[in-house]
Amino acid sequence: MEEGCSTLVRSLEQKYLDDDDDVVQDLLFTGFTGCSPCKMASQRALELLVLNNMNIGTIGDSEKLATLASHVSEADLGWNQISQWSDVACILKNLPHLRVLNIGHNPLNPVINHELPVSTLHTIILNGTHLPFKTLQSFLSILPKVTELHMSDNQFNDDDDCDEPISTTVKTIHLNRCGFQRWSSVMNVVKRFPNVCSVFVCENPLKDVTHCKQFDQLPFWNFLNLAKTSIDSWTSLDHLSKMTSITDLRIPNIPLLDSLTNEERLHLIIGRIHQLRVLNGSKITGEQREQSERFFIRYYQEQKEKPAQYKTLIDKHGNLEKLVSIDLTPKKDAIVKLVCEEKDVNKEITISLEPTILEFMKFLEPKVCVKYTRMKLFLFRTDGRSEDFTSSTYNMPLHYFKIEDNDTFMVQEKIVVTKRRRPPSSTSSSS
Structure with a gap:
């Protein structure tokens, strides 16, 4: 442990235990409603453990950890100084009910050099840990029930062309703020999770989305969040329309839409991507889709360059008369x-x-x-x-x-x- 660092157990005691509750003995298992966090911890009722940014470098007394935190189901240990996998093993071993673990932004050793116990975790947060793919694969192998993986604030190596799956259980993956500039870099990570359903790539300097064969090998992928990326051309949305399994899309705050009104953004996205069922969190009804497709036709009917979807929508709705603009606001x-x-x-x-x-x-x-x-x-x-x-x-x-x-x-x-x-x-x- 680095000099000046605290232990997890000591930090837990300082935050959750009264000064006179040094050791838990002769516990009374009564109702916990209205108890303070200190009393709840001493009565083995602590379920949420939040010790982020506490300068924790190691675990400390593992037996005391097992006593104080045996009922913990969620543990937030982000932004600390945990580096040894032996400490991660100690956490997994002594918190048998753990379901969510955040060890993001800890200087974890890039190589797992300690045997890890199998855990029933379903959510693991590894933001800012910069773990290699092989290390990530080894770690997730002892987490057979994990379905949600957070790997934001990481840098990934595009030179690693291995197609071997990292996890077949992960359904949701977060890749926000990873510095992705090309869609191929995103796919190089996502393709390693063959059963993925939801992907977050927010706040990346990503300028395009490209339909590729790797996407076609991910049949369950139906949700994509591209908020605050750098997409600036309609070509990316044309490619999204070819990614037919994506039915739920979030794409606010991108340069492409900056000059458009809210109405234009809504209708032009729905008009281009025919398979969408949800846009930016709102369900697209049949009436909404028809309105958007008709708006799309009228928007492009007097423009020289028309998108590929224009002909498809003309075949569906026919040529439409241009709407007469009527101002119904009262005169002042x-x-x-x-x-x-x-x-x-x-x-x-x-x-x-x-x-x-x-x-x-x-x-x-x-x-x-x-x-x-x-x-x-x-x-x-x-x-x-x-x-x-x-x-x-x-x-x-x-x-x-x-x-x-x-x-x-x-x-x-x-x-x-x-x-x-x-x-x-x-x-x-x-x-």
Whole structure:
């Protein structure tokens, strides 16, 4: 162990055990609901062990590890200083219920020089360990139930042309941030997992995807994540359309799509890749596919260079009429005529269509010199129709009435009749 490094057992005790719980004895197996992590560990209830970036260099007391962590099913030991395979063997041996193990970003010896016990792990994380293919093959051979493998942040050697499988049980493989620039480099790794179903190659400087014979030898591969790669041409998507087993694709944040709208991205990808069932996590319905294919036809029908899929979709849907673009958003203003014969007003003004009729009448008051409370308002449309605004419409916005340019508003002042008081009646008294 490097000088200054801690042991796994010591780090476990410091994080999960109280100071007075030095040794676990006379344990009481009661319900664990509401227990602190320290108490749970001391009562053999610890299932999730998180000791990443703790400067751990070795295991320490293996018997104490077996006592404290016998129920652990997930262990995160990433970003430590574990280098010896004897320590990895100790972990696998003393954590019999372990299902997920993260030993990524540890300086593991590139050669396995210690016998490893068979383990029931189903997920192993080896990010940033840079293990050679032969070492990886030896390690996975003692993990007969592993289905998910994380190998991100690794560098792979393209010169290794061996086609011997590394694992036949791995279904999901993560190869993010591995520096892949060519699709052949990706395939050089993936082809070694003949039963793979899902592949992640996010955040690689990958500029293209190419259909190749190695892909055709992977019949179960149906999911591919290309997020944040450097793909910048439609040719790659044309090749993806030939990889017919890929039905679930994630491809956001690539240069090819930067200049397109969200609608164009959706329709042009679905239109090109006919076998897709899921795109960027969203299921593609039959109605969605038809909309996308029709959009695809209209998008390319006036362009000189048309993709190969264009003819296929024309055969399916026929030649389509170009859609007429109709803007259905309400107008925000209009240029109208304002007329008030009593006040000799006849002019053209620009009005907002957002206010209510009552607010509009208050707006007109200084322009026509008629108090809004005495105002009678009419609308005469250019097509001959008219509108008489009553108190029942005062709270309705102007745009509700679909006012157009050159319509005329006419204001009249209400005639207020002053009621004359009746003179008091004279009465005569009878004697």
